[in-house]
Amino acid sequence: xxxxxxxxxxxxxENFRTYKFFIMIxxxxxxxxxxxxxxxxxxxxLKSFMPAGMNITVAEPTALDxxxxxxxxxxxxxxxxxxxxxxxxxxxxxxxxxxxNMLTKGLSRRVVILSKFTMAVIVWTLSYIVCFVVSYAxxxxxxxxxxxxxxxxxxxxxxxxxxxxxxxxxxxxxxxxNSYGGLLFTGGLVVVLMLLNIVPVxxxxxxxxxxxxxLALLTGNMLVSDFIVPIxxxxxxxxxxxxxxxxxxxxxxI
Amino acid sequence: MDIISxxxxxxxxxxxxxxxxxxxxxxxxxxFGFIGQNGAGKTTTMKMVLGLLKPTKGSITVCxxxxxxxxxxxxxxxxxxxxxxxxxxxxxxxxxxxLCGQITGLSNDKIKTKSEELLVLVGLDKANKKISGFSRxxxxxxxxxxxxxxxxxxxxxxxxxxxxxxxxxxxxxxxLHQVKGKTTVLFSTHILSDVERICDNIAVLHGGKLVLSGxxxxxxxxxxxDGLLVEFATQVDKQQFLTTPxxxxxIIGAEQTSTSITLHAQDxxxxxxxxxxALSEEQLLPIRVEVLEPTLESLFMEVVK
Numbered sequence: 264x265x266x267x268x269x270x271x272x273x274x275x276x277e278n279f280r281t282y283k284f285f286i287m288i289x290x291x292x293x294x295x296x297x298x299x300x301x302x303x304x305x306x307x308x309l310k311s312f313m314p315a316g317m318n319i320t321v322a323e324p325t326a327l328d329x330x331x332x333x334x335x336x337x338x339x340x341x342x343x344x345x346x347x348x349x350x351x352x353x354x355x356x357x358x359x360x361x362x363x364n365m366l367t368k369g370l371s372r373r374v375v376i377l378s379k380f381t382m383a384v385i386v387w388t389l390s391y392i393v394c395f396v397v398s399y400a401x402x403x404x405x406x407x408x409x410x411x412x413x414x415x416x417x418x419x420x421x422x423x424x425x426x427x428x429x430x431x432x433x434x435x436x437x438x439x440x441n442s443y444g445g446l447l448f449t450g451g452l453v454v455v456l457m458l459l460n461i462v463p464v465x466x467x468x469x470x471x472x473x474x475x476x477x478l479a480l481l482t483g484n485m486l487v488s489d490f491i492v493p494i495x496x497x498x499x500x501x502x503x504x505x506x507x508x509x510x511x512x513x514x515x516x517i
Numbered sequence: 518m519d520i521i522s523x524x525x526x527x528x529x530x531x532x533x534x535x536x537x538x539x540x541x542x543x544x545x546x547x548x549f550g551f552i553g554q555n556g557a558g559k560t561t562t563m564k565m566v567l568g569l570l571k572p573t574k575g576s577i578t579v580c581x582x583x584x585x586x587x588x589x590x591x592x593x594x595x596x597x598x599x600x601x602x603x604x605x606x607x608x609x610x611x612x613x614x615x616l617c618g619q620i621t622g623l624s625n626d627k628i629k630t631k632s633e634e635l636l637v638l639v640g641l642d643k644a645n646k647k648i649s650g651f652s653r654x655x656x657x658x659x660x661x662x663x664x665x666x667x668x669x670x671x672x673x674x675x676x677x678x679x680x681x682x683x684x685x686x687x688x689x690x691x692x693l694h695q696v697k698g699k700t701t702v703l704f705s706t707h708i709l710s711d712v713e714r715i716c717d718n719i720a721v722l723h724g725g726k727l728v729l730s731g732x733x734x735x736x737x738x739x740x741x742x743d744g745l746l747v748e749f750a751t752q753v754d755k756q757q758f759l760t761t762p763x764x765x766x767x768i769i770g771a772e773q774t775s776t777s778i779t780l781h782a783q784d785x786x787x788x789x790x791x792x793x794x795a796l797s798e799e800q801l802l803p804i805r806v807e808v809l810e811p812t813l814e815s816l817f818m819e820v821v822k
Contacts, residue, residue, distance in 0.1 A: 269619030273605070280607035360603040364663060367567050367597040370620045372588060513587045517569045 267374045270365070274382035283348050284386055290344045291390035294336050295397030302328035303405055326406040327481065330414070333398050334477040337421060341394065342474075346428055349383050350446045353436025363517060372512045376433060380505060383429045391422055413487060417480045420473035420490060427470060427497050428453075430504035437512045470497040518581075520545045520594075520671050520701045521566060526575035527725075528561055535561050537725035539575070543671075543718070548697055550716035550733075551705040554821060557722045559705035560600065563675055567597055580670060593621070596669035596700070600676045602660030606649030610641050610659055613648060614666055621667040628666075635662040639692060654685035661692055665700070672696065674704040678711050690715055709813045719813075721820055728820040733813075740816055744809030745788055748777035754801055761795045779809070 278284040305328075306321040313319055356362040356375075366372065395418055402408070428449060435448030456471040466472065472493045479485040519542040528536040535558045543549045553559050564570040566577055568589030577584040579591040604613055611632055618628030636642040639658035644651070651659065657677060664672055674693070678686040686708075693702055694715050706712060712719060712733070719736060721729035729736060749755045755776055759768060764780075767788055772779045782788035785808060796803060 265622055266620045269616055273608075273616050276612075277605065277607060360599065360601070361605055363569065363599055364597070364602065364604070364617070364660075365620060366569070367592050367595065368617055368620045368663075368667070369592045369622075516571060517564075 266370055267378055270370065270374055270378040271381055274378055278382060278386060287344070287348055287386055287390040288393055291337075291341060291394035292397060294341055295394035296401065298332035298336055298398045299329040299401035299405055301332050324406070326402050326408045326411055327478075329398065329402040329406065330411065330417075330481055331478055333395075334417070334421065334474075334481075337391075337394060338424075338474040341391075342425060342428060345387055345390075345425060346432060346446065346449050349429060349432050350436075350449070351442040352379050352383065352432060352445075354440060354442035354445060357440045357517070366517065373509050376437070376505065376509045376512055380429065380433055383432070384426060387425050387429060388422065391425065411481055412483050413480050416487060416490065417477040420477060420480075420494065423494060423497050424470060424473040427501050427504075430501040430508075434504045434508040434511070437508045437515065468492055468496055470500065473497060518545050519543060520580060521703065522578050523562075523566075524576050526562070526565065526577065527573045528558070528565060528570065529573050535725055536565075536572075539722075539725070539727055541720050541727055541730055543701060543703055545670075545701050546697070547701055547718045548693065548716045549701070549703045550712035550719040551703060551722065552707065552709070552712060552719060552817065553705070553722035554707060558725050559722060560675055562722070563597075563673055563703075563705065566673065567592060567595065593667070594670045596664030596667065596672045598657075598660045598664045598672070598674040598677055600679070602656055602663075604648045604651075604656065604659065606647060608648055609645055610636060610648065610662070611645070613659070614663060617663050617666050623667065631666060631668075632662075635665055638662070638665075638695070640688070654681050654688075657681060657685070657689060658692070661689070665696060669700055672700050672702045672704075674702065676706055677704060678706060678708055686711065709817060713813050721817060723821045729816065736816065737811055737813075740811045740819075743781050743783070743785055744811075745780045745782070745785060745792065746777060746805065746807045746809055747780070747792060747803050748805040748807075749801070750776070750804050752776055754803075757799060758796070758801055758803075761799055763795050763798075764791065767791065777805075 275284075302324045306324060309319065309321055362375065365375070408414075431449045431452050432445055435445035436442075438448060439445055453471075456469060459465050460469050460471050460475070467489065470493050472490065476485055476489075480487070480490065522542040524540050526536055526539040527534070539558075539562065551559055551562070561570060565572050566579065566584060568584050568586050568591070571586040580594045582591050584591050608616070614632040614635070615628055618632065623631070633642070639662045641655065641658055641662065644655060648656070648659065657680075661674075661677070664674070672693075677689050677693070681689065690711060693704065696702065697715075704716075716733055718732050719730065720727055731739070747758065749758065752775055755773075755778060758764070758778070767780045767782055768778075770781060780788055780792070789806070789808065792806065795801075
């Protein structure tokens with residue numbers, strides 16, 4: 264336990280001193296501001312680009328447009344930044360050989376994986392909270408939130424998918440000794456999930472639902488119960504991925 | 518008591534046999550020199566002792582406990598200095614030692630006193646900057662400090678002096694010499710003068726096998742002395758000596774410099790007798806006649822041939 268706390272502290276020290284933490288927070292802060300503002304100014308932008316004399320009726324933006332931006336930008340840009348920032352989480356230690364000193368000091372290999380995962384989850388959660396709070400505040404300031412349902416669950420689903428991605432990165436990092444291997448592994452798995460979503464039978468089990476159908480949940484087109492199975496599967500997958508990462512790492516020659 | 522005992526150890530990477538049925542042991546409180554050419558398998562052997570690589574065959578025990586691959590309990594007895602120690606560049610030396618101490622489970626007070634003591638020992642007590650700005654020699658010294666932090670019974674150093682300048686090398690050797698009383702030191706190297714300076718036991722690894730081992734003095738005395746150096750004041754004297762008919766059989770294959778000659782013979786006493794006799798008959802006066810002790814270098818060259 265003591266070594267877990269010590270190594271997790273080291274992970275945070277690393278994230279602060281190599282600026283990863285600040286990059287994550289800034290990107291998500293920016294995203295948080297962009298979502299409502301994009302929704303607000305899109306109609307004006309459209310109008311100003313129209314040639315003189317032409318008229319187009321654009322519906323007045325609502326809170327739903329702002330959340331539509333949120334659930335488009337965070338899965339696209341936010342998650343990509345998350346994956347890139349943490350893709351080297353294991354590779355940097357392998358390629359530079361910094362882990363050898365730690366492991367020969369008796370640091371358990373399980374602790375290495377768990378500490379790194381803990382740190383990544385906390386950084387992701389904090390950044391995500393910043394993004395959500397900023398988005399929420401602006402949206403509430405501009406529009407009434409009438410008609411928006413299940414915002415809490417919707418936001419939770421996206422967060423949970425981020426955790427799944429981090430677990431995939433951990434396993435990829437153990438499987439491949441360089442960060443590109445890890446990136447490819449993560450990207451590959453996401454593509455597989457997307458392809459699986461084409462098969463209608465699998466759709467209701469697919470964790471990708473957690474980031475692709477949030478808007479339907481907000482408008483009430485999908486029910487809370489539709490999300491229970493993907494949430495359970497996503498959680499189980501995370502646990503399985505982390506356990507396999509630990510087991511593989513235990514067998515790895517360094 | 519033996520601190521490490523290695524029995525019938527083999528390791529292959531694919532078809533490449535790196536270690537081949539290696540058996541040796543390291544006695545407690547010795548400085549053990551593990552010698553071999555580049556690629557002889559020194560690092561591979563050390564990594565197997567640390568549980569970082571999985572042996573293909575054979576067993577290793579450290580302090581009478583078996584080493585298991587992956588998570589090994591025996592590492593609590595060991596301090597390890599890799600050939601090129603790598604640290605987290607964004608940390609300062611004291612922070613790094615603190616992290617190491619917490620991982621090994623030392624108390625905070627102990628970490629503080631021990632770190633200060635070790636940083637003084639390795640001469641880094643004034644270097645309170647980030648490790649990324651350290652020179653190679655400084656990293657090597659910090660490596661020794663971290664390896665000694667948990668007061669290990671065994672210190673394993675992988676070529677600690679290979680990449681350093683003469684001053685840096687001397688400093689590292691001095692540090693190793695200082696810790697000799699408290700801990701057993703196993704260090705690998707291909708610099709033979711370092712071995713002669715501080716080791717009391719040696720093992721020479723060649724082609725994945727042990728070709729020479731024992732205490733340094735035993736190894737030297739077991740190997741026959743076969744060189745006889747005769748030095749003259751002038752080249753003329755040397756020429757006259759060379760043309761002596763009685764010595765013809767010895768002179769074949771002798772090494773020469775401008776005024777000296779080194780003879781080789783199976784029976785060095787007989788050769789010496791013949792030389793002295795010839796010198797007296799020719800009325801030649803050498804300035805030096807010496808039976809050459811085998812150097813570690815000549816032994817090494819002999820066994821790796």
